Amino acid sequence: MSEKPQVKSSPSFFNNPRNRSLIYQLLLLVGLAYFFYGIVSNTLANMEARGIKSGYDFLFTTAGFDILMSLIPYDATHTYGRTFVVGLLNTILVSTIGIILSTIVGFIMGVAHFSHNLLIRKLAVAYIETFRNIPLLLQIFFWYFAVLAALPSARQSMSIGEAIFLNVRGLYFPGLIAESGAGIVYGAIAAAIAGIFFLRRWAKKRQNDTGQQFPVFTASLGILFGLPLIALLVSGIPFVWDFPELKGFNFRGGVTVIPELMALALALTVYTGAFIAEAVRAGIQAVPHGQTEAARSIGLKESKIMKLIVVPQAMRVIVPLLNSEYQSLVKNSTLATAIGYPDLFTVFVGTTLNQTGQAIEIVFMTMAVYFVINMSISFVMNRFNASVELAERN
């Protein structure tokens, strides 16, 4: 049989996928370029018409307004650049509090969903379904205007042992003031943390090599509290308590938590906690029941089954969800502006923008900050995720 000569069929120019994709991308590029050209020229024209000078010079001029709460020294004579730092620190503060507390609440409530006690199970479900489905802003308002505003005035404040006070102006508790020699204690804490890290590595290696277990948790606790305690005694306790005291109409001294921070942290904790609880529940449910049964059949205790078999496997589902919950918590902390907690958004996009009119620079800086914070959370959580991921055979 003679072979037929192969017909060379080349598609027409426009039907060639490569040409096509080139044309499409060129069209998109031209469209985008035109779009951005339009925006930029309009913006420049508008800014000229309104007399706005672009640039970041405003960061070095005096701000001239006070901020309700600041972690670093700040008053009205400082610059706009410093308001940015103050706001950023306040944002990081409330986000950190929120992330830690909501993780604790979320894990407790998520595990409570699998309790042997019917009432606890139902309470966990009720908590999740109630707070997940109510807008966060409403919850912030509820805590701020309905709960915290109903607290007694400073003179009738609720107190625990004359040291911790709670009233309409905030929560007051004693602070520690470091005196000379405190460096030794800080050093001891750092040494304890490093020590625990190495102890865990050593114990894990020994268990892998010899099978012998080492009470890591108790030993870690011992180091964590023992070392600083010894340092405290050696250096002669270089700290004094600073108790809050009622002077006139308000408390002085100690550490003050303003009601805005309390309301925001409470609302973020309760709201995000419900989502984390749901993630934990989903994660635990994703672990096949056979795993629990197998663990039981080799004679593990119920408490060990949760800790050694179920939770480590559930973490594979939970950690990616935690990542997005943490990120949305940070983004949601911008709602601070509704009750006047001075976070980055309130201070910078609120007051500073109003005073300077540098809309583009300020919105750009703020967005960049939230991007960076979320990227860092994502980075840490992805590292963590890699450590809990299924270790498959190579």
Added chain:
Amino acid sequence: MKEFKPLPDQPAPNDTIGPIPWIKENLFSSPANSIATLAIFAFFATVIPPLLDWLFISANWSGTTQAACTNENGACWVFVIAWSKQFFYGSYPIEEIWRINLCLIGLIAIIIASFKLPKDLRNKIAIPLFLMLPFISILILSGSWIGLEYVSTDYWGGFSLNVLLAAASIIVAFPLSFLWALGRRSDMPFVKSVSIILIEFFRGVPVLALFFMGSVMLPLFFPEGTNVDKLLRVWIVLTLFMSGYMAEVFRGGFQAVPKGQYEAADSLGLGFWQKTLLIILPQVIKISMPNILATFVMLFKNTTFLLIIGIFEMLSTTQTALTNSNWLGGHSTEGYLFVAVVFWICCFSMSMISSSIERKLDTSHRN
């Protein structure tokens, strides 16, 4: 041959059936559990009676002014009743409220129609109508183009605004996010990177920052002298925000469609758009439905954030009512509770629907 007849089932042992073993199993299975049960009961016993008393028994129900709230120990529901029209419809003129109701009914009707109608009618009528709905609603609500009395967007508000704005945003976000998700999966490097930047930008930035961008930066972007309506800017922002999230939902859906579906479509000789719209898209929407609903719930809750840029949705109407000089009696708990219940009912029923769809789609053998 003798037929095999199993013996009748033995009854369960007496100590495992009935209410007492059930209580023992579920409430008092261990000492710790017994303590927890008693503690929870004690908590309920102290909290629930006063709560019920405040909510219902001593509550003030009738009247029109604050003076009608005579019982100090009960909730003042008169506040909620007196403001209920504002809560639901904002300051929209009373005689024109039928227009809002018409839009809401249209929304519900179209959603039901797109599930119930036969396939032909659905593709030809329900889906185009669904995509047109936001624009039709704007025509009806604004009224000036179709010969009705013009109502400025300054008067739109209340819960109906939350619903309509969320619906309008998700409807426009559907095609947009689908395009972005397609772009992210595309082989064309430039298209792909533009899609990724768009998606990650709108997902990574706080929605509040987007609103501020919409209200302080967007006016700078338009040619001088153009005055874009505040609500329109919010709608644009919400749509783009929603598109970012939905694009990721769709991406998950695309990944879940088996590769054989694409190959089968290719081997039938379908073009790219035929393949995508007729074969892939229906499967993607089916798979992503629970997540689309979850995203919608998030968007719906986030419409309350509009309070911060001064749009009179339900929560900001409540705030206004609470600071009204005739109602300065501290009714914040009642007001917030009412708003919370309204939102809760909507969001909870949507998440119920979402999880029932999820269960229907879930064919894995768990537990």
